[in-house]
Amino acid sequence: MQEADILFLEDSFKKYYFNHFDLIKVPERTSEREFGYQKFNSGMTRHISIKDDKELHLMLMQNIPSDVYCSNAYYAFPNLPMNEKDWKEADLIFDIDAKDLNLSCRDSHTVSICNECNDVSKNSSKCLKCNSSKIEKKSLPCKYCIDASKIEVEKLSQILTDDLAIIKENIQVFFSGNEGFHVYVYNSQFQEIGSRERSELTDYLSLRGAIPETFGMKKLKHDRAAFPDFDDKGWLGRFSKQVFGSKSKRSKIITELLANGYSSFQKTLDNVSGNIGVKIDPNVTMDIHRIFRLPGSINSKSGLTKIQCDDLLKFDPYTEASFLSDDTVEVIANCPIQFVLKNKKFGPYIDEKVTIPIFAAVYMICKKLARIA
Numbered sequence: 017m018q019e020a021d022i023l024f025l026e027d028s029f030k031k032y033y034f035n036h037f038d039l040i041k042v043p044e045r046t047s048e049r050e051f052g053y054q055k056f057n058s059g060m061t062r063h064i065s066i067k068d069d070k071e072l073h074l075m076l077m078q079n080i081p082s083d084v085y086c087s088n089a090y091y092a093f094p095n096l097p098m099n100e101k102d103w104k105e106a107d108l109i110f111d112i113d114a115k116d117l118n119l120s121c122r123d124s125h126t127v128s129i130c131n132e133c134n135d136v137s138k139n140s141s142k143c144l145k146c147n148s149s150k151i152e153k154k155s156l157p158c159k160y161c162i163d164a165s166k167i168e169v170e171k172l173s174q175i176l177t178d179d180l181a182i183i184k185e186n187i188q189v190f191f192s193g194n195e196g197f198h199v200y201v202y203n204s205q206f207q208e209i210g211s212r213e214r215s216e217l218t219d220y221l222s223l224r225g226a227i228p229e230t231f232g233m234k235k236l237k238h239d240r241a242a243f244p245d246f247d248d249k250g251w252l253g254r255f256s257k258q259v260f261g262s263k264s265k266r267s268k269i270i271t272e273l274l275a276n277g278y279s280s281f282q283k284t285l286d287n288v289s290g291n292i293g294v295k296i297d298p299n300v301t302m303d304i305h306r307i308f309r310l311p312g313s314i315n316s317k318s319g320l321t322k323i324q325c326d327d328l329l330k331f332d333p334y335t336e337a338s339f340l341s342d343d344t345v346e347v348i349a350n351c352p353i354q355f356v357l358k359n360k361k362f363g364p365y366i367d368e369k370v371t372i373p374i375f376a377a378v379y380m381i382c383k384k385l386a387r388i389a
Contacts, residue, residue, distance in 0.1 A: 020388040021381050022056045026080045028340055028378050029314055032321075033076040036339055039321065040076075040312035042069050044202075048090040048104070052307045053081035056316070062307060065095035082316035085307035088200075098305060105207040108214070109308055110221075111300040112168045113196035114161035125156045125353055129384050136350045136367075136385060154383045156355045157195045165196045166328055172199055172294045175221055179250045181205070191333045193315025193322040198308065215302040223251060223293035226285055231255055233273065233281040243270050258292050259284065319378035335359060340375035347377045351385040 033040075043049060052062030053075070062085070066072050076084065087094070088109050092102035115122070123139050130136075130143035131150040142149050169189055176182040188200045206217065219225050228234070231252065232243030244252035246263055259273075260266040273281055300306065309315060309322050321339055325331040334357050342358075349365035349372070356362070362376050369389050380386035 017057055018387055024388050025056060025378060025381060028374055030080045031341065032314060032339060037073055039323065040072065040310065042072055043086055045090055048094060050087040050091060050094040050307055052085040053079060054083045055079060056082045063095055063097065084310040084313040086310045087307045089304055103304065106304045108201035108204060108206050109301060110172060110199040111297040112165050112199065112295065113297065114157050114165050115155065115195055116295055116297065117164050119161060119164055121158055121160045122155065125158050127154050127352060127385065129154060136352060138352050154385065155195065156353060156383065161195065162333060168295050169197050169199060169328060172221065172296065175294065176201065189325045189328055190311050191323050191325055191331065191337050193309065193320045193337065194317045211302045211304055215298060218296055218298035218301050221294045221296060223289040226289055228278060228281045228285060231285060233278060235278050238274050240270055254292050255288060258288050317382055319375065319382045338375050340378050342373050342375065344371050345374050345377050346371050346389040347386040348389050349380055349386040351380055
């Protein structure tokens, strides 16, 4: 990234943190958490201890970070090296990202940036200008991406409350600032479990590794009564609704499943897992020492804010998470697809000088699709 672009982004981010510090969600038990940050074109600085709002505000204004992070874990000594922190417990956090949903729309809003000649084109495996295969992909997520991610959030929240007895009020949903959502679970019975147990928890939520025997199919002795019913709780009931469709079809479909055999049933179960299992990143949830993007901070991949979603269904990140200035700036834009921010359409631009609002300029510069003129 060019120096002029970095200075522009730093100025825009600094004004945001000065004017919108009220949006920063300083977590409970602040002094027990580890904080960290990155600066543009720089590495991570972490193992920072913050006592209160004033210290956090000072850190933001002094360093003007590109990204700000905070641990889900609680430590006795958060500012010490990892092996000396004395881990106590950690909130559960789930990451749901549109890039992991295999959506059909993704090709239409992905651009390819050549690392050799910097040419920008619509989604392609090789540079159309110099034929290099050193391509960086950038996605400009659409409304369908966000809506599909919301469905996964709803599925996750339902299972957490129905199957795992999580209190609904202890679940908070945040737009990640780019392509998806972070779901936080506070004060649950899972606070003190380790990485292995959290990995097993993600397997359950994703219905990953499910075996036919759990759902009534056995290799040798068949028992029709062992198959789940519509009224069963948890995954058994969800399986029934997905596979049988209706109570009247249950008997006929069980007959077909038995006739097709064990291996075929495993394939059916794998398909069911893909359809009704929650699509979460297991590596995020199982990492009990990870530092997560701080709610209320800006995501440097987009210039949008990580913000809590009070009404998930109505939430529109491209209006509600865009807080940067409406003042205009001149940029050289090379963005071959159109995008919408704050109900305004931008692009496509083909390597042209345009005057646009700062919030749109930041978005494109963060995506490597524009530079300061």
